[in-house]
Amino acid sequence: MKINLLDLILNPKMLKAGQRILLSGTFYTARDAAHKRIIDMLDSGSAVPFNLKNAAIYYCGPSPAKPDAVIGACGPTTSSRMDVFTPRILKEGVKFLIGKGARSESVVNSIKENGAVYLVATGGVAALLSKTVKKADLVAFEDLRPEAIYKLEVEDMPLIVAIDSDDGNVFKL
Numbered sequence: 001m002k003i004n005l006l007d008l009i010l011n012p013k014m015l016k017a018g019q020r021i022l023l024s025g026t027f028y029t030a031r032d033a034a035h036k037r038i039i040d041m042l043d044s045g046s047a048v049p050f051n052l053k054n055a056a057i058y059y060c061g062p063s064p065a066k067p068d069a070v071i072g073a074c075g076p077t078t079s080s081r082m083d084v085f086t087p088r089i090l091k092e093g094v095k096f097l098i099g100k101g102a103r104s105e106s107v108v109n110s111i112k113e114n115g116a117v118y119l120v121a122t123g124g125v126a127a128l129l130s131k132t133v134k135k136a137d138l139v140a141f142e143d144l145r146p147e148a149i150y151k152l153e154v155e156d157m158p159l160i161v162a163i164d165s166d167d168g169n170v171f172k173l
Contacts (some may be wrong), residue, residue, distance in 0.1 A: 017168030028126035047141030059099035061146035075126030118163035
């Protein structure tokens with residue numbers, strides 16, 4: 001099923017665990033180092049580099065783009081690495097998380113409490129996933145290199161709804 005992220009913002013409950021979707025829209029990449037910096041910025045009252053409200057965060061550290069490409073390989077990072085930061089990120093308004101693998105019980109609870117959704121991308125197909133990225137712009141933390149935050153415009157990225165906002169969870173089926 002093809003879905004635009006803007007439609008999901010209006011109705012995240014339309015997604016159910018186990019559903020396969022082709023998602024289009026704006027994602028922000030962020031791995032653990034970027035998450036730590038975002039949390040530190042929030043704690044200090046500093047402005048964060050992008051609007052967290054209704055945002056989609058893709059746990060990804062893309063490789064450099066070849067001269068004829070928008071982005072290099074951009075597969076998902078193991079999501080549990082971000083579990084320590086996720087409840088706070090969700091509390092700040094992020095609604096969509098994209099990565100791979102199971103999440104901790106505290107993250108599962110936080111997803112439900114905040115009406116968020118966790119989507120998984122298939123690992124090992126980073127080159128294929130890069131073909132869904134139509135535009136990539138550096139947003140913040142360039143010094144983190146592949147762990148910098150990038151704004152991605154994505155078209156038809158193949159994902160599976162892993163944890164929905166109604167407590168559906170493919171890792172517990």
